[in-house]
Amino acid sequence: MTDQERQFLAAVREVLEEAGFSESAAGAEGVHTVQHARGVMVGWMPEELRSVRARRRGPRRSRNTGRKDLPGLRHAFGLALAAAFRNAGFTVETRGDEWLLVLQPEHQPEL
Structure with missing residues (x-):
């Protein structure tokens, strides 16, 4: 990761913090960031959705009550x-x- 990418990721995390969302640990519920070629992907994994996905993989697929x-x-x-x-x-x-997808400045469309 370059210095510019580190600074951009830090800026994205700062916006998340200011909005009241801190980044969660990998595999935990909450807000997640993922490096992308054009910027940073930001997503949310609520606990309820994680348990629904786990049930979908299990033998009771037909009883999914998401x-x-x-x-x-x-x-x-x-x-x-x-x-x-x-x-x-x-x-x-x-x-x-x-x-x-939060775009890095060099990947933003020209206006």
């Missing part, structure tokens, strides 16, 4: 985080319902 409010929670979380990053001057792209 919570129906998670898509709404994910959407609200994504909107809040995207607003925080945009207010801090970053360009953000959505990646499905689970991730935001």
